[in-house]
């Protein structure tokens with residue numbers, strides 16, 4: 001579906017703890033409202049899932 005893009009070369013910010021996580025190193029990812037979020041760990045993912053609205057602004 002999606003064209004290749006440069007997103008995979010970038011680091012992503014873990015919205016919960018603010019840590020930079022590379023695509024390869026990301027322990028967890030979820031898609032929320034059509035955006036993919038990457039997390040350093042399952043713990044951060046769980047926190048995000050509890051209150052996603054808190055972290056996407």
Ligand SMILES: [Zn+2]
Nearest residue numbers: 014017040044
């Ligand atoms: Zn984290």
